[in-house]
Amino acid sequence: MKLKKRDKEILKILNKNCREPDSNIAKKLKISKQAVSYRIKKMQENGLIKNFYTEFNISKLGFNSYYIFLELEKITNKTEKEIIEKLVDEENIGWIISGIGKSNIILLAYAKTIKEFDDLYLRIKNICAEYLRDANFSILTKSHKLSYRFLETDLGGVQTEKFQQIILGNEDIKLMEVLGQNARERITIISNKTGMTIDVVRYRLKKLKTSEVINGFRMKLDVSKLGIQWYLLLIKLQPIDEKTKKRFLSYILQQKETYYLTSTIGNYDLIVDLQVASSTDIRNLIFELRDKFPEVIKNFETILIFKEYKISYLPLIVE
Numbered sequence: 001m002k003l004k005k006r007d008k009e010i011l012k013i014l015n016k017n018c019r020e021p022d023s024n025i026a027k028k029l030k031i032s033k034q035a036v037s038y039r040i041k042k043m044q045e046n047g048l049i050k051n052f053y054t055e056f057n058i059s060k061l062g063f064n065s066y067y068i069f070l071e072l073e074k075i076t077n078k079t080e081k082e083i084i085e086k087l088v089d090e091e092n093i094g095w096i097i098s099g100i101g102k103s104n105i106i107l108l109a110y111a112k113t114i115k116e117f118d119d120l121y122l123r124i125k126n127i128c129a130e131y132l133r134d135a136n137f138s139i140l141t142k143s144h145k146l147s148y149r150f151l152e153t154d155l156g157g158v159q160t161e162k163f164q165q166i167i168l169g170n171e172d173i174k175l176m177e178v179l180g181q182n183a184r185e186r187i188t189i190i191s192n193k194t195g196m197t198i199d200v201v202r203y204r205l206k207k208l209k210t211s212e213v214i215n216g217f218r219m220k221l222d223v224s225k226l227g228i229q230w231y232l233l234l235i236k237l238q239p240i241d242e243k244t245k246k247r248f249l250s251y252i253l254q255q256k257e258t259y260y261l262t263s264t265i266g267n268y269d270l271i272v273d274l275q276v277a278s279s280t281d282i283r284n285l286i287f288e289l290r291d292k293f294p295e296v297i298k299n300f301e302t303i304l305i306f307k308e309y310k311i312s313y314l315p316l317i318v319e
Contacts (some may be wrong), residue, residue: 001048001225003150006031007039011219012151014040018052018183019217048225052183055145055215056176056313058094062165063110063315065094065140066117067264067271068124069103073133080104084309086127091316092120099232101303106232108140110315112165138266148221149256149275150228166211171196175204176213180314183217220311228275230259230305231282235270236298248289248296257285268301279304 003011006029013025022040026033043049058065072080080098087096087107095108107124111117125135168176174194178185191198208214223230237245252258252272260273276282282302290297 001046001227003048003226006035007043008151010036010039011043011148011221014052014219015147015151017217018219046225047222050220050222050308051181052217052219053181053311054176054179054183054313055218056180057212057215058110058313058315060166060211060213061168061315062112063092064112064117066109066111066121066137067140067262067266067268068107068109068121068135068137069267070105070107070124070128070132071102071134072104072128072131075104075131079131083128083131087124088310090120090123092116093124093310094312094315096309097305098307098309099303099305101232102301103303106303136267138264138268138271141263141265143260143262144253145215145260146253146258147218148223149259150226166213168213171200171204172208172213175201175208176314179217180312183219215313220308223275227277229278231274231276231279232303232305233270233272233274233282233286234268234301234303235272236267236300237269238296238298240296244293244296248293251292252289255285257281 009029010025013020013028022036023033025036029036040049072083075083084096084098084105087093087105090109092110093107094110095106097106098104099106105128109117109120109124111120121135121137125132128135171194174196175190178190178193185193187198187201190196190201194201196204205214237248240248249261249263249270252261252270257274257276258272259275260271262271263269264271274282274285276285286300286302
């Protein structure tokens with residue numbers, strides 16, 4: 001699929017804030033509202049726009065985030081599908097992908113305590129039990145969301161390990177549940193679904209943004225439709241000082257291929273989401289990193305992401 005100029009302009013606006021009304025987008029681009037609505041609908045129908053979701057700040061909800069790497073064996077398409085369907089049903093698993101690499105399935109899980117995570121981790125391993133060759137995890141300490149570089153947008157969304165939890169009311173939780181996977185839902189519809197007045201919805205929404213419980217309103221694209229390949233680069237670092245690490249991270253963030261950068265503690269120290277035209281780009285970037293920072297990388301793995309099954313920044317908040 002070749003992205004048309006006008007579609008790209010619309011995507012740039014939606015990428016910064018997907019709640020931007022069609023009428024506002026039309027004014028900015030000096031086209032009709034009907035044209036904007038039509039183009040968005042067509043991009044949804046052809047699968048380029050997968051959905052619109054709200055990015056909640058998990059750390060401010062009192063949760064830590066854990067990347068879980070599952071290495072499965074003797075698995076068929078049918079059994080993989082069955083396993084993934086069970087994993088999707090787990091409310092505190094927010095991200096699920098399958099890929100080609102050492103790990104077949106990678107998850108992002110949320111938990112408030114070590115005990116909560118231990119219970120969830122055990123359930124995950126039991127779901128895969130018959131086919132599980134190995135499982136390991138890394139704890140998120142900080143992440144930086146850059147988003148789609150072909151749209152020339154840096155969202156600057158940063159997440160860290162958990163803060164002191166912000167106390168939410170029932171109305172806040174209702175609002176978050178509606179917006180979680182329907183970030184473009186109209187205020188009037190939100191009002192009907194939550195039973196709150198329009199003024200209360202606007203007030204609560206503003207408060208959630210001001211307190212940074214909401215990082216932003218995002219769109220999810222299927223970049224494979226544009227001929228873009230999505231890889232994870234998993235890096236284990238040598239013992240290095242903080243100054244060298246900052247230089248290394250800064251360099252990665254500046255690369256046009258970088259979509260997301262996460263610092264972790266565990267099996268890996270860094271997880272880099274890369275969106276590239278081909279595997280050659282990955283190879284060239286890795287060689288470039290090794291040449292410029294020969295003392296930094298101890299070892300690395302790459303995973304070609306085949307499919308994304310779930311993305312949700314809303315864990316089970318109610319005890």
